[in-house]
Amino acid sequence: MIDIQGLTKKYGSFTALDHLDLKIEEGVVFGFVGANGAGKSTTFSILSTLLAPTSGNAYVNGISVIENPVAVRRQLGYMPDFFGVYDQLKADEYLDFYAASYGLSAAERATIIPELLELVNLTDKRYSYVDLLSRGMKQRLCLARALIHDPKVLILDEPASGLDPRARTEMRDILKHLKSMGKTILISSHILPELAEMCDELGVLDNGKLIAQGNVAAIQAQLQADKELIVKVLGDLHKAVAFFEEDPYITSIEAFPEKETITFLYRGTKEQQIQMLKQALLADILIYSVNEEEKDLEDIFMSITKGAGES
Amino acid sequence: MNQKLNNPVLMKELKLRFRFFKSITGIMFYLGAMCIFVVGFLMITTQFTGSGYFRPNQSYYLFIMLSVLQMALVMFITPGLTAGAISSEREKQTLNMLLMTTQSSWQIILGKLMSSIAFLGLLLVAGLPIYSIVFLFGGVSPVQLITIFFFYFITMLAIGSIGIFFSTYTKRTITSVIATYGSMVFLGGFTAFFFYVGIIVDQTIMMGAGALSPLTYFWASINPGALVLSILSGDIAGELYDLAGIEVPLWIPYLIFYLAITVIALWLSVRKLRVNMKRG
Ligand SMILES: Nc1ncnc2c1ncn2[C@@H]1O[C@H](COP(=O)(O)OP(=O)(O)OP(=O)(O)O)[C@@H](O)[C@H]1O
Numbered sequence: 001m002i003d004i005q006g007l008t009k010k011y012g013s014f015t016a017l018d019h020l021d022l023k024i025e026e027g028v029v030f031g032f033v034g035a036n037g038a039g040k041s042t043t044f045s046i047l048s049t050l051l052a053p054t055s056g057n058a059y060v061n062g063i064s065v066i067e068n069p070v071a072v073r074r075q076l077g078y079m080p081d082f083f084g085v086y087d088q089l090k091a092d093e094y095l096d097f098y099a100a101s102y103g104l105s106a107a108e109r110a111t112i113i114p115e116l117l118e119l120v121n122l123t124d125k126r127y128s129y130v131d132l133l134s135r136g137m138k139q140r141l142c143l144a145r146a147l148i149h150d151p152k153v154l155i156l157d158e159p160a161s162g163l164d165p166r167a168r169t170e171m172r173d174i175l176k177h178l179k180s181m182g183k184t185i186l187i188s189s190h191i192l193p194e195l196a197e198m199c200d201e202l203g204v205l206d207n208g209k210l211i212a213q214g215n216v217a218a219i220q221a222q223l224q225a226d227k228e229l230i231v232k233v234l235g236d237l238h239k240a241v242a243f244f245e246e247d248p249y250i251t252s253i254e255a256f257p258e259k260e261t262i263t264f265l266y267r268g269t270k271e272q273q274i275q276m277l278k279q280a281l282l283a284d285i286l287i288y289s290v291n292e293e294e295k296d297l298e299d300i301f302m303s304i305t306k307g308a309g310e311s
Numbered sequence: 312m313n314q315k316l317n318n319p320v321l322m323k324e325l326k327l328r329f330r331f332f333k334s335i336t337g338i339m340f341y342l343g344a345m346c347i348f349v350v351g352f353l354m355i356t357t358q359f360t361g362s363g364y365f366r367p368n369q370s371y372y373l374f375i376m377l378s379v380l381q382m383a384l385v386m387f388i389t390p391g392l393t394a395g396a397i398s399s400e401r402e403k404q405t406l407n408m409l410l411m412t413t414q415s416s417w418q419i420i421l422g423k424l425m426s427s428i429a430f431l432g433l434l435l436v437a438g439l440p441i442y443s444i445v446f447l448f449g450g451v452s453p454v455q456l457i458t459i460f461f462f463y464f465i466t467m468l469a470i471g472s473i474g475i476f477f478s479t480y481t482k483r484t485i486t487s488v489i490a491t492y493g494s495m496v497f498l499g500g501f502t503a504f505f506f507y508v509g510i511i512v513d514q515t516i517m518m519g520a521g522a523l524s525p526l527t528y529f530w531a532s533i534n535p536g537a538l539v540l541s542i543l544s545g546d547i548a549g550e551l552y553d554l555a556g557i558e559v560p561l562w563i564p565y566l567i568f569y570l571a572i573t574v575i576a577l578w579l580s581v582r583k584l585r586v587n588m589k590r591g
């Protein structure tokens with residue numbers, strides 16, 4: 001449904017997007033993660049035909065954003081990260097304006113507007129002035145606006161930013177509903193765990209490059225190079241530390257005698273880990289417990305983007 | 312289909328414009344200015360002649376002055392209506408969502424222009440009763456009246472298009488407003504100044520032979536005030552044609568010049584409105 005090929009965007013000498021390649025299948029909810037300035041909004045703007053790429057191309061439903069932007073617009077619903085509303089318009093007039101702008105007839109508009117207001121849970125605000133709505137309501141109204149021409153693809157740039165936890169949950173429910181309608185959805189966020197919950201697939205963007213892609217587990221595997229092991233040992237900790245120091249896969253060893261605990265980072269495979277533990281027990285190191293420190297997605301994300309930023 | 316007539320931007324703009332008192336007070340202000348002018352004129356003339364009544368040739372002068380005044384008001388109000396057309400959408404962060412729609416760029420630009428013209432048209436129509444009081448005293452033909460209104464329309468189109476042009480090209484509304492008023496001052500004021508300088512220069516060079524260079528004539532022909540005078544007063548028009556030795560009535564170059572401005576300004580705006588995806 002979406003095919004990005006070697007997409008590059010330069011602002012002067014600064015490269016905001018660097019040969020981005022990405023394929024997203026129909027009906028997938030795809031999460032685009034990246035720190036501030038990673039290039040998420042830049043990618044979305046190009047897909048939405050609002051920004052011309054320096055090189056490369058992107059296809060929405062097989063249509064090139066460069067060759068035929070008008071046809072792409074028909075396929076796309078876009079919710080910008082920052083947007084305004086026309087004050088002095090009521091919610092239904094607001095939607096009516098955009099519906100007319102997409103060429104919907106008066107009859108079509110009359111049916112779709114109440115439906116969309118229902119979908120985003122704003123039916124009771126139908127006759128309220130849009131600039132008087134709360135942030136979360138505006139966000140939902142803007143989502144309804146993006147859906148007005150029944151687009152196949154939805155591009156949502158940080159749809160949950162500035163929302164309280166309750167409003168986030170509501171937004172998530174709406175997105176689930178949209179997914180069940182078969183829409184392909186692209187969502188960006190700089191909060192990885194939040195996206196992981198609602199996306200089928202994720203892409204991690206850093207300094208204009210895609211550094212990991214796949215489902216949550218795959219991302220974890222791609223990004224999580226070292227795991228942290230917590231080993232409890234009875235008896236002589238020094239002997240144990242000396243043993244672990246021999247292992248090439250082990251780094252950052254720390255001992256906590258009062259807790260009978262040693263922690264270290266381990267880089268080997270599962271099989272290598274089994275061998276390592278077996279050898280330790282054979283060498284009379286009295287290991288009675290091994291735990292793996294659960295790194296959450298946010299930690300991984302933080303470490304990976306920090307690392308890339310330094311290089 | 313009636314897609315052309317049913318312009319979403321136009322409908323929205325009209326809805327916004329006429330919903331609140333802002334517009335009504337604008338119209339009131341406009342009518343008030345005209346009333347004060349007419350009443351003031353009547354009071355001064357009747358007092359100064361001492362006769363206590365109003366003579367037809369005075370009504371004719373009043374008509375001319377009122378027409379020039381109305382032209383000035385049109386020129387003064389139009390920039391305020393169009394100079395923010397696109398830039399204010401950019402500032403309010405609604406522009407991208409508008410550009411994402413499947414409307415053509417022409418539709419968006421023309422919708423903006425037409426909504427401003429519609430409002431100005433309403434102003435002129437609202438002013439008609441005051442106008443017709445003067446008209447009733449005689450001295451002006453209906454053809455002259457229609458011609459004058461036609462040229463109000465042409466002038467609005469041109470200045471409105473200039474406003475839209477600047478609001479498309481500048482980032483901020485304030486810049487666009489200043490640039491548009493600048494153009495308006497040039498068309499209304501500088502052309503008159505150049506015209507007078509031209510007359511002096513021409514007469515010095517030609518030793519007072521009573522001839523005007525085509526350039527001097529050109530400055531007069533694009534001045535809205537001069538146009539109104541030439542339409543309403545055969546004397547002024549005749550004198551100018553004699554001086555310049557040019558047979559073409561003033562309104563022809565005026566019409567061509569202002570329509571050309573309109574077309575060029577709109578065309579450039581349409582080109583600039585959306586990014587060209589092929590040029591990175
Ligand atoms: N018009 C511009 N001129 C120059 N640089 C720009 C422009 N727009 C964006 N950039 C730069 O491009 C980079 C990518 O910006 P982008 O907005 O795509 O990031 P983002 O991933 O959306 O970040 P955020 O999480 O802050 O929204 C940033 O470093 C930004 O400074």
Ligand SMILES: [Mg+2]
Pocket residue numbers: 040041042081157
């Ligand atoms: Mg962004």
